[in-house]
Amino acid sequence: ETGVTQTPRHLVMGMTNKKSLKCEQHLGHNAMYWYKQSAKKPLELMFVYNFKEQTENNSVPSRFSPECPNSSHLFLHLHTLQPEDSALYLCASSQEGNRGRETQYFGPGTRLLVL
């Protein structure tokens, strides 16, 4: 148990559905991340929030909408997804401020299937 929780753990949705993924970290960290992990591809960084401010958006389609209401919670709102969006979505957190030496701790992930 790393102190980062994600819900739901599994999600099946149609292309017209709207759903949200939730992440919560209990480590007192100030940065949170969303990653996408597809088969045979590297982990892809999607969004970074630092002190609740979004600092990275790596050309992610607008059908993915992040929300960070406070430094402990992170959401990923999903709407009109495509089948190729099926993947494992991982949340991570870290304590920023150590010149790039911060360790990221990952949650268990949400396995998403888009039909």
Place this chain on the structure above:
Amino acid sequence: QKEVEQNSGPLSVPEGAIASLNCTYSDRGSQSFFWYRQYSGKSPELIMSIYSNGDKEDGRFTAQLNKASQYVSLLIRDSQPSDSATYLCAVNMESNFGNEKLTFGTGTRLTIIP
């Protein structure tokens, strides 16, 4: 494009032998390097971090870094079946936004044969 390269494997190693996992990276300015282990169906967990050239040992694991060659490796001594997993190399690189961000390799799948 800043990249991290790993041999995807699978790499098969007999139990008790040394497993050697390799990683190269493209950003010469990178200063922080991490190895994560990911069991099938689970999330990545940190095994080692290394910041200086040379070797860093932690139990059965040794990370080796050579910044001149842009190369980082992970050695696992006395390999156990429980070491069977995918090992992800991650390197801190400057992003397009001027921040530091972790860039991951595709991972090497390691199988320890009893």
